[in-house]
Amino acid sequence: MKDITPLVYTPVVGEACEKWSHIFSEPEGLYLPWKERGNLAETIKNWPEKEVDICVVTDGSRILGLGDLGVGGIGISIGKLALYTACAGIHPTKTLPIVIDLGTDNERLLNDELYLGTRMKRLGEKDMMKFLDEMMAALKARWPSIIIQFEDFKNPFPSLAKYQNMYTCFNDDIQGTGAVVLAGVINAVRNTGIAPKDQRLVFLGAGSAGVGVARQIMEMFKKEGNLSEDEARKLFYLVDSKGLVTNDRGDKLQEHKLIFSRSDNNGQQYKSLEDVLDYVKPTILMGLSTIGGAFHEGIIRKMASYSERPIIFPLSNPVSKSECTFEEAMKFTDEKVLFASGSPFPTYEAKDGKLHEPGQGNNMYVFPGIGMGTIISQASLINQDMIYASAEYLASSLTQEERDDGLIYPRINRIRDVSARVALGVVRAAERNHLARNPEIVGMDDDTLVEYIKGKMYDPTAVPTEVEETDPGMWNWLTSKLSLPWSKL
Numbered sequence: 001m002k003d004i005t006p007l008v009y010t011p012v013v014g015e016a017c018e019k020w021s022h023i024f025s026e027p028e029g030l031y032l033p034w035k036e037r038g039n040l041a042e043t044i045k046n047w048p049e050k051e052v053d054i055c056v057v058t059d060g061s062r063i064l065g066l067g068d069l070g071v072g073g074i075g076i077s078i079g080k081l082a083l084y085t086a087c088a089g090i091h092p093t094k095t096l097p098i099v100i101d102l103g104t105d106n107e108r109l110l111n112d113e114l115y116l117g118t119r120m121k122r123l124g125e126k127d128m129m130k131f132l133d134e135m136m137a138a139l140k141a142r143w144p145s146i147i148i149q150f151e152d153f154k155n156p157f158p159s160l161a162k163y164q165n166m167y168t169c170f171n172d173d174i175q176g177t178g179a180v181v182l183a184g185v186i187n188a189v190r191n192t193g194i195a196p197k198d199q200r201l202v203f204l205g206a207g208s209a210g211v212g213v214a215r216q217i218m219e220m221f222k223k224e225g226n227l228s229e230d231e232a233r234k235l236f237y238l239v240d241s242k243g244l245v246t247n248d249r250g251d252k253l254q255e256h257k258l259i260f261s262r263s264d265n266n267g268q269q270y271k272s273l274e275d276v277l278d279y280v281k282p283t284i285l286m287g288l289s290t291i292g293g294a295f296h297e298g299i300i301r302k303m304a305s306y307s308e309r310p311i312i313f314p315l316s317n318p319v320s321k322s323e324c325t326f327e328e329a330m331k332f333t334d335e336k337v338l339f340a341s342g343s344p345f346p347t348y349e350a351k352d353g354k355l356h357e358p359g360q361g362n363n364m365y366v367f368p369g370i371g372m373g374t375i376i377s378q379a380s381l382i383n384q385d386m387i388y389a390s391a392e393y394l395a396s397s398l399t400q401e402e403r404d405d406g407l408i409y410p411r412i413n414r415i416r417d418v419s420a421r422v423a424l425g426v427v428r429a430a431e432r433n434h435l436a437r438n439p440e441i442v443g444m445d446d447d448t449l450v451e452y453i454k455g456k457m458y459d460p461t462a463v464p465t466e467v468e469e470t471d472p473g474m475w476n477w478l479t480s481k482l483s484l485p486w487s488k489l
């Protein structure tokens with residue numbers, strides 16, 4: 001997993017999306033173009049698999065931190081679903097990657113004669129919502145218990161608000177990211193020894209991921225730190241491309257930012273990240289801005305001057321958009337940083353020769369378990385309690401050895417075990433909320449349920465017995481290729 005994940009997923013998947021129309025070899029997913037509106041149910045019937053458990057849908061408008069990549073965005077749907085198979089054992093034929101093609105504002109693509117998508121400017125939110133209404137109904141009509149994961153939409157808040165109580169769906173960038181970063185923060189905050197009420201958090205980036213993460217951490221501070229909503233909210237300072245988000249900044253704030261907008265700035269506006277740091281003196285710095293290198297040496301050194309163990313999470317993807325590298329964070333904090341990044345970074349050798357592994361705060365730790373837990377429980381909806389549980393179970397899934405090694409996320413090679421734990425948490429939350437509908441799991445204790453979940457995971461190395469019975473010739477050929485004796489298979 002450690003070697004393969006960066007290839008099928010972040011960061012290489014980003015490059016694949018950028019070059020999609022040039023490297024295209026076969027569809028691998030469903031393309032739903034605007035011109036098929038009114039006909040989406042028929043179009044969806046073209047998908048050849050009878051059973052589909054889960055789909056990932058993007059409109060390609062914000063792929064990682066790489067911007068609008070049009071239909072090339074389907075690469076991210078394919079990559080996410082490959083991880084559903086690898087991490088949570090969802091059978092590959094039961095996964096469906098989708099891109100909706102509502103045009104693109106990327107001039108490079110519009111002028112590229114090989115571009116596979118519709119050559120028109122991207123349609124606005126009204127048309128998108130009409131199209132999504134039709135698509136959601138058509139997907140559910142064909143596969144009534146399908147789970148729909150929204151991915152990498154430029155502004156995903158309206159669709160999440162509209163569909164989360166109607167369909168079995170969630171938004172990975174708002175909710176999955178919120179949960180995965182929350183899990184890392186739970187473990188990192190423990191290492192700082194600073195109580196939630198004394199933490200101060202600065203976020204560079206106030207988009208779907210920034211606000212999604214802030215909301216989940218706020219929930220934890222309320223729960224664990226016994227803070228009211230107002231007390232918890234005031235610990236957060238969000239910075240977007242115009243500076244600190246305040247009520248009197250003079251621009252009309254997007255709705256999703258309002259909850260964290262400051263009113264205690266005495267009329268003063270803070271434009272640069274440096275100014276915000278001087279003003280807030282944070283203990284935690286999050287990067288969800290798509291601005292590679294934004295946490296330069298001066299920023300990191302400032303963080304090290306405010307607390308003994310600064311928490312710095314440069315979470316933007318892919319690697320080129322990461323706000324800093326692991327090496328920079330270690331060097332400029334005198335190796336005191338508690339670190340997690342969205343994309344993978346190499347191990348760092350400290351001055352004393354000790355090797356330090358960076359944490360990878362990527363939603364890949366939770367979305368496979370959220371999907372698997374929803375499938376296992378047959379939950380009709382995915383609610384906040386299920387998302388929060390995914391974070392709690394991820395945070396508590398570290399082994400003693402991983403904790404002793406200073407990790408805040410489990411090692412990626414154990415991802416199937418971890419996804420089973422995350423799925424367990426999601427099932428338990430679904431049960432508590434009376435959303436679970438699978439009679440087989442009623443009354444199961446945790447150990448039995450984890451085994452049940454693992455038993456449902458697709459194992460690509462298992463020998464399909466029906467093939468063995470009907471086609472021994474193929475197996476003879478296969479064993480000769482693998483140079484393995486028959487008995488070993």
Ligand SMILES: NC(=O)c1ccc[n+]([C@@H]2O[C@H](COP(=O)([O-])OP(=O)(O)OC[C@H]3O[C@@H](n4cnc5c(N)ncnc54)[C@H](O)[C@@H]3O)[C@@H](O)[C@H]2O)c1
Nearest residue numbers: 064065177205206207208209240241289316317342362363
């Ligand atoms: N680690 C993970 O699991 C994970 C999950 C989701 C998203 N992400 C990453 O987070 C990034 C943002 O994703 P998003 O969905 O929130 O995108 P978005 O477009 O919704 O938000 C981007 C935010 O960054 C702000 N921004 C842009 N330029 C800035 C600047 N110069 N200074 C300060 N702020 C600036 C924007 O104003 C906006 O608030 C992407 O790179 C994405 O790959 C990581």
Ligand SMILES: O=C(O)C[C@H](O)C(=O)O
Nearest residue numbers: 010064152173317362363
């Ligand atoms: O795709 C990833 O690697 C994580 C996340 O969903 C993102 O948008 O960056």
Ligand SMILES: [Mg+2]
Nearest residue numbers: 151152172173
């Ligand atoms: Mg994403």
